[in-house]
Amino acid sequence: MAKSGVTLSLLWNEYCEQCRLSNEIPLMYSQFCRYYRKYASTQKATMHIRRKPGEQMEVDWAGQTAQIIDRNTGEAIQASIFVAVLSCSQYAYVEAFTSQNQESWIQAHVNTYKFFGGVTRILIPDNLKTGVDKVSWYTPTINKTYHEMAEHYSTAVIPARVRKPKDEPNVEGVVGIISTWIIAALRNQQFFSLRELNEAIQDKLYEFNSKPFQKKTGSRLSLFLEEEKSALMPLPATPYELAFWKTATVQFNYHISVEKMHYSVPYEYIKHKVDVRMTRNVVEVFFNSHRIASHVRRYGKVGQYSTVVEHMPEYHRSYTTWNSERFISWANGIGPNTAIAVKAILSSHKIEQQGYKSCMGLLKLADKYSVTRVEAACKKALSYTPRPGYKSIQTILKTGQDKVTEEKDPISNTNENTATFGFTRGARYYGGNE
Secondary structure, eight states, rough: OTTTOOOHHHHHHHHHHHHHHHHOHHHHHHHHHHHHHHHHEEEHHOOOOOOOOSSSSEEEEEEEEEEETTTTTTTEEEEEEEEEEEEOOOOOEEESSOOOEEEEEHHHHHHHHHTTTTTTSEEEEOOOOEEEEEOOSSSOOEEEHHHHHHHTTTTOOOOOOTTGGGHHHOOOOHHHHHHHIIIIGGTTTOOSHHHHHHHHHHHHHHHHSBBBBSSSSHHHHIIIIIIIIISSBBOOSOOOOOEEEEEOOOTTEEEEEEEEEEOOOOOOGGOOOOEEEEOOOOEEEETTTEEEEEEEEESSSSOOOOOOOGOHHHHHHHTTTHHHHHHHHHHHOOOOHHHHHHHHHHSSSSSGGGGHHHHHHHHHHHHOOHHHHEEEEEHHHHHHOOOOOHHHHHHHHHTTTTGGGOOOOHHHHHHHHHSSSOOOGGGGGGGGGO
């Protein structure tokens, strides 16, 4: 009957066919149905399970929602209600959130553990996407962030079966009671912030936990204090900090881009896909579950770079050790013209670091052509312009202009000779007497 398309009529026909083959007289259809109902009633028996103190905590979102009024527009905003229940004492925690997203789900658990003052050994959530990525009774896949939170609190996540409310009976029962005792009781009150709503919920929650049981002595609060609180595992030294996971590819500049910021990883991982864990303050990079980089998270202007020198190739590291003072000191060691040229290159950019590549180019020219020729080339370039660039100095060296010696102007020489040794015409040339 649990299989799709199977009916009692079909089963009765198959039963009659088997009886005819075995020469037996089959029951009438009405009798067949009566016997089936009698059989089915025995299979629906339930068993009361005595939960151990501090063993299980059941969590879920309530079906009903509360309302918050927007102060500016007067619009009603729906608030989801998170419910957590300890299976043994049925001690409950309730909190309202404006969303059922991952951040709210994790924060609700952190607040719950703080409220209880300890942690249960088993955590039983419903099959929500914020908790379970892949539903399976035998091998469920727990959401990575949710699993990390459970590891932080040293608890095991065992999701309830799909459409099986008996796997989490306490939270299912409390959700129904909470809907009446808290949500319905606050229906006539107006709240203008989530904080106001949660303060009212906490007052009602205390009444709910302190209310005496109907069929046994004590209350949820008294049972929690007497039996379960001491059985809870201690809280970790620090509460869990919400982390988000992303996937990124390492670019050729050995950086990954996350939230429009750039973080370095060892250059050996270029073009590899890595997992990125982001908290409010830290960005961690993992490859095959091994952490390969960690950075302080960047905020503010888009496009910032966080670079660790150890992540660079060797030839890139040498570049980062240079700064303006070291470039000028190197230039002074070569000659005054080179020093003037380097200062001109550094000052010609809005940001000083933009001139570092040109200065590094001069270093390479000195290695290629010698420091003497670079000094001569800088002198030549300064004779053309007070702010020479790397390209002009490179061109002078390539064309050998730095090797040309200065000569006297031939025009000036001619004028000088003419003045000293000019032709003199006598008076006879003009018809006069000597």
